[in-house]
Amino acid sequence: MSDVAHTQDSYLGPPYGLGAWLLTKDHKRIAILYLISITIFFAVGAMFAAGIRLELLTPKGDLWTSDTYNKLFTLHGVVMIFFFLVPSIPAVLGNFLLPIMIGAKDLAFPRINLLSWYIYIAGAIITLTAVFTGGLDTGWTFYVPYSTLSSHTAVTTAAVGVFITGFSSILTGLNFIVTVHRMRAPGMTWFRLPLFVWAMYATSLQMILGTPVIAITVLLVAAERFLHLGFFDPSLGGDPVLFQHLFWFYSHPAVYIMVLPGMGVISELVAAVSRKQVFGYSFVAFSSLAIALIGFLVWGHHLFVSSQSIYAGLVFSILTMLVAIPSAVKTFNWTATMYKGAVTWDSSVYWVIGFLGLFTIGGLTGLFLAAMGMDIHLSDSYFVIAHFHYIMVGGSLMAYLGGLHFWWPKMTGRMFNDTLAKASAVLVFIGFNLTFFPQFVLGYMGMPRRYHAYPDEFQVLNVLSTAGAGVLAVGYLLPAFYLTYSLFKGAKAPANPWGAKGLEWTVPSPPPTFNFESDPVVNEPAYNYNPGREVHVG
């Protein structure tokens, strides 16, 4: 299939100029634009992280002033979440792959797709303006009344930046939903969709239903600060806890916006490395939807010690326990997929194993926090920090890197150095655990988060953690080098270097501008490594 004579140029081919890229409507080029931008933001966020870790080497606050430190972790959180992890997999891998995977020539609304990138950039620029005009020191959670009445930093600007960026995510989600509904190739039924598409669909649902609420919430904060309106001001009788409800109504689903795409990537990778149908396809597919739905019902678990009604806490706690079940189902299905597979030891499997290990730890520690009595002790401590880094960095980021490597040959048409990729995965895994495992212990011992200086007895573990961050840094820097190197010197990639299934592997690497030489027709289920019998899944 891949050797058909090229009738179209690859999407990387002409037209070249900057204008042709910046005004492109091709989902693949837009994906590359996103790839470049979020990589920059990851670097920015990582520099902030380095600042945090270096300060925490010593108990005294001696490297930065406390105001600077507060800005560091705030900006680290804001940049990493809103400008890196939320757009990462959806806007890069999703943009690139979703249309190809379902056999479409593009997303339903190519112009809106480009617009959403511009909105993202506009939001990013405004937020960066805030960084240089006073910074931001509210924590990424913007809690009122600190953010509205007390902080002296550029909260309004940053809030507007986040507000704008929100629309980028809304438009991406909207585009994906319509595309999945309306653009599938003939024969591409819902149950033949790759699981990555299911995950993206579930993610998009959360984006369109949740993001508007954070948008209006930060707008209210901006209006309260800037126009002196009052929404949460306690001196007018306003309730700061209301803000927390509105904030977490989005921001809890947002954590699934950040992990579901990663889960989708892992589903693809697990199937490809084992050359086997994903175990329990429909369970994995529906667990994505279940997470998307139940994920909206649990936000109150961030408010257990906020003076929220304890009865409301009960409801949120039990629902939180329920939302863990679909994740458990997925984890077990991935594991079972490898059973009797033909498992490769290419770099891909390293990312998969890394993800499974770290996500499981991260997820299970979420249960400590979901058990209300336990959360009283652990809330706002380093235990929480460790919990979410395990999921977001150990899980999602690992999956993102895994996916980026896996589809790199498809996106760029070049092969990278697999040995270095393995080294990078191993380094990330080790460095990661070294950085964040001690934080569980710290949290249990009672070390509060967002502390610029801390009591002496916590030092040993903090030094370990900073050392781990050093290892982690090497693990992240490595791909930057060998992937860039591959662009110029890498071997040309065949259409299907991994021997994987899926429409994206039937087109040349890199794919032609309109993805397919001829309109694709699908007549087999996903991951059909054992062709011959049409199966019912279950």
Place this chain on the structure above:
Amino acid sequence: MDLLFLFIAAVSAFFVVLVAALVLIFAVKFRRRHPDAVGADIHGSLALELTWTFIPFVLAMIMFFWGADLFFRLARPPVDSMEVFAVGKQWMWKVQHPEGVREINELHVPIGRNVRVTLGSEDVIHDFSIPAFRVKMDAVPGKLTTLWFKAEVPGTYHLFCMEYCGTNHSAMIGTVTAMPPEEYEAWLAGGGSAGGPAVPPAQAGEQLFTGSTYGCSTCHKSDHTGVAPSLVGVYGSQVQLADGRTVIADDNYVRESIMVPTAKVVKGYQPIMPPFQGLVSEEQVIQIIAYLKTLKADAAPAH
């Protein structure tokens, strides 16, 4: 609580090891032996899916009930607790004991006694946390919150502000000193560590209530003759509101009645009480409440 921690930790460890072990074993045992090899034709198993839905579900429910039970015990202070008041402000804790002794960023408590801390905040959200006792609660401006604990072993423990509150959040720390009851009494008698006149909060509240600054008692007379309801025995009772609802007069109800009286109007009275928002400080509210609590229905005070 630490038992619950161990339980969840054990469950977690079990699943982490299980998943990790299975993944590694499968990855090694079923490694690709031939470049074109494909995996076995297995699609799923309903029985397995149900098993691994059900077992985590049961475990999660155990965690939920256990955690909820603990939480409810921590959320409801026992009746016999000794009452301490703490008000957070950027960036310190102002603590007052029932006998009136004040301290800043320190809290002395007797061991073996339930201690209830009522929290207020003058500016932004803070969080009063004593990790060693496994307790923590936000101090939210605009309302009062509580937590309670019982120290068992004498010693000094960390007191942290655990909700981010600005520049010196990480310096908003202090110590909790747990001491045997006799030592505690002696410490109290010595005027605590800060010294200064020790007016018990309830007494201070009485002065505020009857004094002329706010003039509460000109309207609120204990014999129901005033234009306002008598506040004797109100605290903790069921109050009938003008719009037909009934509410329990807890800390926040009383606080709201003082700050924004029209929010909940008592049945049979006109909403003429002036709002004291911005006049009465959080600390004074706490004192007035402490005073109102002493006004038991049976023992009407003299004035």
Place this chain on the structure above:
Amino acid sequence: MASSSTPLETGAQGHAHNPNLQHHFYSMSQQLEASTLGMWVFLVTEIMFFGGMFMAYIVYRITYPEAWVLGSHHLNVGLGALNTGVLICSSLTMALAVRSAQVSSRKGQIVNLILTIVFGATFLVVKFFEYKEKFEHHLVPGPHFDMTLPDAGQQQLFFSLYFMLTGVHAAHMIVGIGLMLVILTMAIRGRFSSEYYTPVEISGLYWHFVDIVWIFLFPLLYLLGAHLAAHGG
């Protein structure tokens, strides 16, 4: 799941030549369905967007019923009702504009679109005078708020939400009018016909949505405790 309409049933038949068909769609009907679905999904995000403010409204209204009634009495019911009528008119003309496109009546489109724009502008003008009145009466929250009013603090919460809700709504009207101007120019150029009227249709959806928001805002903001006022309260 609506797997019903397989996108391809129409295949690449004759109308693939319609100049308005974008390259990545197979047929005009696929394109139309994608666009309308897109707009509906967008409207759902709009519901949630306003939902955040309504949430705040509900919470504070439950907490401070008195202040809410007091605040509501300061609003001008007459103007609010007038604007409700104006918006309903504009919705009618909008619907008729879409219909004109469906039956390929260029004149109908132009007339109805212009009327829609005029009604929309009327709404904004009325709104402007309402705002002006609030400024003059010191009802804008912040340092200039009339603190002698009973429950001044909580009334500020009311007015903050009033300005935010109606302000964001007005912003939507402005965007809507801009959209209509674009559609109008396209209609004048004769771009729409029964073969192709997607832009008119989806802009119409947006316009109606903005109307619906106002349908809720009117009773919730203007008419609270109106019976108390009517009986001299």
Place this chain on the structure above:
Amino acid sequence: MSEHEHIVTPTGTYVATFVALLILTALTYLAAIHDFGWMNTPIALAIALLKASFVVIFFMGVRYNTPLTKVVVITGFCWLFILFGLTLNDYLTRPWLGVPGR
């Protein structure tokens, strides 16, 4: 769109809807100046909901739309109620706790 038989609503339907909306607006006002006790707000909301449904069904043409569109509309409202419901779940149960000892 011949093969897709996109139904064109007759003008009469639109005008009827329009008249109904105006009448309901008047009704909203009349209902508001009457004292129905706690029922005032529910009545106002019910009328508003009715008006909104008229707009959605007739003006926006959901009547002739695909089932998917209907699902989308309903989802929107469901999520709104998730937001309202679970937040109120906090606010309305706050007074339950009472004071220690009672």
